[in-house]
Amino acid sequence: MxxxxxxxxxxxxxxxxxxxxxxxxxxxxxxxxxxxxxxxxxxxxxxxxxxxxxxxxxxxxxxxxxxxxxxxxxxxxxxxxxxxxxxxxxxxxxxxxxxRTELREIRPELLNRAIRRGELPERVDHDFALDLLVAPLYWRMVVRGATPSRVNLAMQSRAITAGLKASLNEAVTQ
CATH class of the missing domain: 3.30.70.100 (Alpha-Beta Plaits)
Incomplete structure (x- = not known):
């Protein structure tokens, strides 16, 4: 490193x-x-x-x-x-x-970079992933005026990634 x-x-x-x-x-x-x-x-x-x-x-x-x-x-x-x-x-x-407009346009590029780095599963629904990633941060920072801690961000990231992987696995088995 x-x-x-x-x-x-x-x-x-x-x-x-x-x-x-x-x-x-x-x-x-x-x-x-x-x-x-x-x-x-x-x-x-x-x-x-x-x-x-x-x-x-x-x-x-x-x-x-x-x-x-x-x-x-x-x-x-x-x-x-x-x-x-x-x-x-x-x-x-x-x-x-x-x-805001450009973010909607470039989200595939941003999410594909995360997929290549192994941070998101390959078959992730881009809209769903962005909703899951952005909403908790927006809520914590803008609505509540609170600062997310490193621990909070790490837990959120792990939970979202696990949820996305589980939802993909569930979709494949159905």
Whole structure:
């Protein structure tokens, strides 16, 4: 394992005067800065919250997350996953902005990557998997305003994966 490579996932509430222009500036500056720092990542924006994963060398990730936390365009910044990673999930994206519409369009790519990594079973129903993966996080973070712990995320991931595998096995035997 490359112990210097980490992933940080956080949520924040945007404080944007001109959302379209401000988000464009954030993405453009990230696409210039991140390759120089060895950073990759993805930014999801649903109109109310940012959820972002940044990945790269530990020092660069820590520095970048500190900058984001102090950026006046973000409030209520909460990191809910910080972990060492063996390989990047967003290798080709210096920073990718994903809107709700685009997320629906690229979900097969994202889920197929998870399948190739062995995180999801091969014959998984993509819509069902996304519903199972996103709904508990949305409920915990947005509705309840709570931060999921590592233990909570790990338990949720194992339960969802086991449930998906069991439902596929059951469907095959019927």
């Amino acid at each position: 490359n112990i210097d490579l980490v992933s940080v996932t956080y949520k924040s509430r945007p404080c944007l005067a001109d959302p379209a222009a401000d988000i464009l500036r954030i993405v453009q500056s990230s696409r210039v800065r991140n390759p120089r720092l060895g950073m990759t990542g993805i930014l999801l924006y649903n109109g109310f919250h940012f959820v972002q994963t940044i990945e790269g060398p530990r020092i660069a990730c820590n520095d970048l997350f500190a900058q984001i936390s102090n950026d006046p365009r973000h409030s209520e910044v909460v990191a809910f996953e910080v972990r060492q990673i063996e390989q990047r999930r967003f290798l080709d994206w210096s920073m990718r902005l994903i809107s």
